[in-house]
Amino acid sequence: MGFELERTLEECGALTEGHFLLSSGKHSDRYVEKFHLLRKPAVLQDVCSAMIEKLGGTRIDVVAGPTTGGILIAAEIARQLGVRAAYAERADGGSLARAFRRVDYFEPGDRVMVVDDILTTGGSLRETMDALSNHDVELASVMVMVDRSMGRTDLGFPYQALTQMDVPAWDPDGCPLCEQGVALVKPGTTQQA
C-alpha cells in the first residue's frame, strides 16, 4: 500500500515537533492537530480510501462516527462505499454520553462500521458503540485513522488503525526538553505557555 499517513500528516502540518504542553498537563515532543488534515477534503478523501482498502471486502451498510472528526470520516467513507452515514452526537440527557439523534439512521440488521480520527483512550469510540447498542444493528468493523495507544486499547471489539503513533507524554518533572531548557508551547496557539 503506497499510502503513508504519517507523511501525509506532516505534509499538511497536522504533525509537528517541538515542546508541547498537552491538555493533560504533561509535556510531549510531538503534537497532532487533526484539523489541519480534516480541513482539507481532498486529503481526507485519500485517507478514507486507505481506510476502505484496510477494510477489505467486509460488507457495510452504514458508516457511523462521533462528532466532530468522526462524522467527517464517516461521511467520506460512506460516500466512497456508496452507503449511508450515521452521526453520533452528544446525548441530550439520558444515561448514554452519545446518541444517534435527529433521524432514524438505521434499518434492522444493518451492518455498521464505526470510525473515528484519533484513538487516545477510546472514549468517543466506546460512546459511539454504546449508542449503537440501542439499535437493531450488527457491528461489522471498528477503524481509526491514528491509534495513539499502540493497539493497547480494549474496546470489547477488535479494531483496526490506519497507523499507530507513539506520542510520548512526560510529567513536567521528568521532561527531557525542560531539562534542555527548550521553550514550552501550548498547542493551538503560537504563544509560549
Ligand SMILES: [Zn+2]
Ligand atoms: Zn517539558
